[in-house]
Amino acid sequence: MNIIHIIASSIQQAVPELNIEQISIRIEKPKYANHGDFAFPVFDLAKIRKQAPQAIASSLAGKIQDPWVMKTEAVGPYVNFFLQKEKVQKEIISNILAMGKDYGNLNIGKGENVVLDLSSPNIAKPFSMGHLRSTVIGTSIANILEKCGYQTVRINYLGDWGTQFGKLIAAYLRWGSAESVRENPIPELLKLYVKFHQEAENNPALDDEGRLWFKRLEDGNEEARSLWKWFREESLHEFQRIYDLLGIRFDSYNGEAFYNDKMDAIIERLKDLELLTLSDGAEVVELDESLSLPPCLIKKSDGATLYATRDLAAAFYRKAQYNFAKALYVVGQEQTIHFQQVKAVVEKMGESWAKDMHHIPFGLLLKDGKKMSTRKGKVILLEKVIQEAIELAERNIAAKNPMLPNKQEVAKQVGVGAIIFHDLKNYRLNSIEFSLGDMLKFEGETGPYVQYTHARASSILRKASWVNDGDITYSGLKDDYSWNLSKLLYAFPETIEKACAGFDPSIVAKYIVDVCQSFNSWYGHEKFLTEDEEKVARLSLVYATTLVIQESLSLLGMSAPDEM
Numbered sequence: 001m002n003i004i005h006i007i008a009s010s011i012q013q014a015v016p017e018l019n020i021e022q023i024s025i026r027i028e029k030p031k032y033a034n035h036g037d038f039a040f041p042v043f044d045l046a047k048i049r050k051q052a053p054q055a056i057a058s059s060l061a062g063k064i065q066d067p068w069v070m071k072t073e074a075v076g077p078y079v080n081f082f083l084q085k086e087k088v089q090k091e092i093i094s095n096i097l098a099m100g101k102d103y104g105n106l107n108i109g110k111g112e113n114v115v116l117d118l119s120s121p122n123i124a125k126p127f128s129m130g131h132l133r134s135t136v137i138g139t140s141i142a143n144i145l146e147k148c149g150y151q152t153v154r155i156n157y158l159g160d161w162g163t164q165f166g167k168l169i170a171a172y173l174r175w176g177s178a179e180s181v182r183e184n185p186i187p188e189l190l191k192l193y194v195k196f197h198q199e200a201e202n203n204p205a206l207d208d209e210g211r212l213w214f215k216r217l218e219d220g221n222e223e224a225r226s227l228w229k230w231f232r233e234e235s236l237h238e239f240q241r242i243y244d245l246l247g248i249r250f251d252s253y254n255g256e257a258f259y260n261d262k263m264d265a266i267i268e269r270l271k272d273l274e275l276l277t278l279s280d281g282a283e284v285v286e287l288d289e290s291l292s293l294p295p296c297l298i299k300k301s302d303g304a305t306l307y308a309t310r311d312l313a314a315a316f317y318r319k320a321q322y323n324f325a326k327a328l329y330v331v332g333q334e335q336t337i338h339f340q341q342v343k344a345v346v347e348k349m350g351e352s353w354a355k356d357m358h359h360i361p362f363g364l365l366l367k368d369g370k371k372m373s374t375r376k377g378k379v380i381l382l383e384k385v386i387q388e389a390i391e392l393a394e395r396n397i398a399a400k401n402p403m404l405p406n407k408q409e410v411a412k413q414v415g416v417g418a419i420i421f422h423d424l425k426n427y428r429l430n431s432i433e434f435s436l437g438d439m440l441k442f443e444g445e446t447g448p449y450v451q452y453t454h455a456r457a458s459s460i461l462r463k464a465s466w467v468n469d470g471d472i473t474y475s476g477l478k479d480d481y482s483w484n485l486s487k488l489l490y491a492f493p494e495t496i497e498k499a500c501a502g503f504d505p506s507i508v509a510k511y512i513v514d515v516c517q518s519f520n521s522w523y524g525h526e527k528f529l530t531e532d533e534e535k536v537a538r539l540s541l542v543y544a545t546t547l548v549i550q551e552s553l554s555l556l557g558m559s560a561p562d563e564m
């Protein structure tokens, strides 16, 4: 059942000038519930017919007849539609129950591949708030794309290459100790790196030493390689604990180092295409003035390659390997120019797929209005923050529901869910304030609120010992609360479609808050377990609601506990 299509067809019989498609795109949802379920504005028709809109609206309202439509009303230049609640609602609910977890699946992607570059922390540096945002936003976008029929490849493009590793090796050999690094890898490596910079201010020879070690690393020197490998493993091990807490997975950890031997081919091609120019001894690609982009640096005067060189190699490799329909880079907005440059170079190289590369930028996480910084040794250890959220959730649960079995597991789902939801409910380009207290509240637009609503609905079903046995012989519901909820549930597929088109999980997050609010209003006015002829219909709608909440939360990367 496609409600818009039904309404459009009923209009079309009285409006031969427009086809169903043209009518459908004009149908709106009225702002006020007393204006009906849908509205058709007649402005355009008035122009075509050269008549007053009001007159057209009232004549149209008189002509429309459809078994799904209870009545129509002309209000000014609109024809308002009131649907046959019971009939339509029954159809909506049975459809959701029949589809189960597949409800909302779309086939926009037709099985094509989308490569997502997400998370991508830097080895030997703390996992920053920016990396957290990239991880959470990227994962949700990937889930949404899969729901829409794409295949996704989730790539953690680790920052594991660059001149800084030469410095780190030099610093480690001078001042480091294996035990301390093993004990406390990231803080210890960071300390060495910071010390290197401090010392180099008075001793410029250190910089040469760092460069030398990077050169050795690039040339495959055994000592350099094995230290680098070790730093990488230790760091990854630390990051993995965060990924495990968040329940995040990747398909590939091919980071910058993976492209070390793949850059020459790209540089050769750039040469062949005569795109490289010399600028102060460095090789660059000049980008068209019209784009007002600075030249893209490909090779430094000392022959070292750069971040952009590796991203170019990665883009070509991914195209060859995955033949992607889209390549998404979920990276903070401060790297916007970099991604514009890389894309512009691919374009200049004559690759039509450059247009499929999209930078998906996002804003900052703030603490008391200031950027949460991980530089200058001011390390905020993300793992600690997540643990704190879990502990807070545990305390809330202990106060609310002390008898709950598996409290700890639920606390983890709630604590982690709170962080994820808090991030995703805001449009990604907005900067957001990181406040554990706010995000863990059970009221308002929070993760716990949504999860709690799900648990509440599940508990009704438990008490009723309800099973989905495919019984749809019930009559529909008559009240407006359940009707509003049903209409919202009906909007799930179109919501996903919008989220997919805009790479925007906040659309799903806001939607699910609406669903929960609507469910809770109904909850406050209804006795679910009363034995009457509407009971099956009521419980079916409760069940449909749990399905939609579960599916939405899973798109956001969250769990939906049955009890909390």
Ligand code: ARG
Residues within 6 Å of the ligand: 117, 120, 121, 122, 157, 158, 159, 311, 329, 331
């Ligand atoms: N490691 C980089 C950073 O922390 C992010 C990498 C983003 N992805 C990319 N393909 N450049 O800033």
